[in-house]
Amino acid sequence: MPEFAPEFFAERRNQVIKHLKPNSLAFFPAASEKINSYDEEYPFRQDNDFLYLTGFEEPNAVAVLVKESCGNTKFILFNQPDNAEERVWNGARLGQEDAKTKLHVDEAYSIEELDQYMPKLIAGKKRIYCVFHNNGEKPENYPWSKLNSWRSKIYNQFSSEPTKYIDIAPLLHQMRLIKTDAELELMRSSIDTSAKAHIELMQMCQPGMQEYQLAATFEYYCKALGCEGLAYSTIVASGKNGCTLHYVKNNSTLLAGELLLVDAGAKLHGYCADITRTYPVNGKFSTDQAAIYQLVLNAQQAGIKAVAPGVKFNAIQTAILQELVPGLVKLGILSGDPDQLIADKAYLPFYMHRSGHWLGLDTHDAGKYTVNGEFIELQPNMVFTIEPGIYIAPDNTNVAEHWRGIAVRIEDDILVTSTGCEVLSTLVPKTIEEIEKLMTSVSINNLMATRYNLTTPLLDMMNNGKTPTLPISSKPQDETSDMPPMNTNGCQARPEFQNI
Numbered sequence: 001m002p003e004f005a006p007e008f009f010a011e012r013r014n015q016v017i018k019h020l021k022p023n024s025l026a027f028f029p030a031a032s033e034k035i036n037s038y039d040e041e042y043p044f045r046q047d048n049d050f051l052y053l054t055g056f057e058e059p060n061a062v063a064v065l066v067k068e069s070c071g072n073t074k075f076i077l078f079n080q081p082d083n084a085e086e087r088v089w090n091g092a093r094l095g096q097e098d099a100k101t102k103l104h105v106d107e108a109y110s111i112e113e114l115d116q117y118m119p120k121l122i123a124g125k126k127r128i129y130c131v132f133h134n135n136g137e138k139p140e141n142y143p144w145s146k147l148n149s150w151r152s153k154i155y156n157q158f159s160s161e162p163t164k165y166i167d168i169a170p171l172l173h174q175m176r177l178i179k180t181d182a183e184l185e186l187m188r189s190s191i192d193t194s195a196k197a198h199i200e201l202m203q204m205c206q207p208g209m210q211e212y213q214l215a216a217t218f219e220y221y222c223k224a225l226g227c228e229g230l231a232y233s234t235i236v237a238s239g240k241n242g243c244t245l246h247y248v249k250n251n252s253t254l255l256a257g258e259l260l261l262v263d264a265g266a267k268l269h270g271y272c273a274d275i276t277r278t279y280p281v282n283g284k285f286s287t288d289q290a291a292i293y294q295l296v297l298n299a300q301q302a303g304i305k306a307v308a309p310g311v312k313f314n315a316i317q318t319a320i321l322q323e324l325v326p327g328l329v330k331l332g333i334l335s336g337d338p339d340q341l342i343a344d345k346a347y348l349p350f351y352m353h354r355s356g357h358w359l360g361l362d363t364h365d366a367g368k369y370t371v372n373g374e375f376i377e378l379q380p381n382m383v384f385t386i387e388p389g390i391y392i393a394p395d396n397t398n399v400a401e402h403w404r405g406i407a408v409r410i411e412d413d414i415l416v417t418s419t420g421c422e423v424l425s426t427l428v429p430k431t432i433e434e435i436e437k438l439m440t441s442v443s444i445n446n447l448m449a450t451r452y453n454l455t456t457p458l459l460d461m462m463n464n465g466k467t468p469t470l471p472i473s474s475k476p477q478d479e480t481s482d483m484p485p486m487n488t489n490g491c492q493a494r495p496e497f498q499n500i
């Protein structure tokens, strides 16, 4: 598995620097830590623009690229100092000395010196570049409030304000849109891992299981196979829950006769996968489910077929609609002339999102879809999803009752090649025949018992949806008798773990 070398990020910074005018400065803040509750933080997630240019995964940092009038350039990093107390509580930080060798930084300073040093760096510069969004940061942080405070210091001390503030996002995000070979290798790997985890879920899916059990298994597989975690909150939506596009409660019981929609992906070195499959809980599609499923699959295949360099992004949606809408008419879910129905957007109650999105460091990756009102053309090494769906709301009284509550989405990850495209997530079965074969060919008890080393009560629960009957002692125990004895220093001894 490739780890990115410091030269890799240096090359990206050089690409950015090439586009900066002389006598300018660009700065990129790291993400800050976010509080989950009280004093407990969410797992840290780096700002992706910062990560893309530095490969540095600590919070409280700012990367600065300077281009002098003479054309000389410098990469300056402000980052957290390493200190003994921090090491005890949170582990070692990179610090300033190691930043020079490990990140190829020209100059590194403590983040505590930022507000003192930045006005000096900015003073006399004609142009300041930064990303003009705050990426969920509080408005009192980056970039505007910080810039304003540095500007006021410049005004007081140097009286030479920069003349232009320029959004560098279009340049940076255009770079992120076209993947390098090293990035593609990581994406192939995170997509491959996600595909394997999807197959596991298809094999273990049984009536009576809980949606969250499948969600937990997906995450387990992603991590067990070497990814750092999930690209986004897993959606495991059974039955009508699939009609809620961003359903993440995952707390319903899987019922025989219903469909299950699983939208889930792993993340590897920050690179995301995003795959959706829909399949019958009991392994066999009903006639109605099969009709809707086949229609979505045909639409997805039409969308994939439309992909080639030079084709505009919206050609995919057009191809999808030209398959989906006539199909909905044939099934009696829509009525009228298909072309007119497409023009009138009559499909919106059943298909209300676009064909897909860019994929990369973000699941909905950076990069524009239109320029000056025109959809952009596809280029080799772009990666995106194609994910048509049909969602028939349970309360939609405009359609026959037997259709209501059916939700199907099929999503694959697509790489544009020089001649067409490659489906990167092709490993996960997608045709009705393949899915039914996979779901009915495995003995669930054997699979669960051997792969997860599960005990019989838990297997019973998973298979039957019943609460397991665990052995209990015949007489109530004295509450205090389970307490471990006190050590002489007054602390409780740690109880020994027991095998079950």
Ligand SMILES: [Mn+2]
Pocket (backbone or CB within 6 Å): 274, 357, 385, 387, 411
């Ligand atoms: Mn998606």
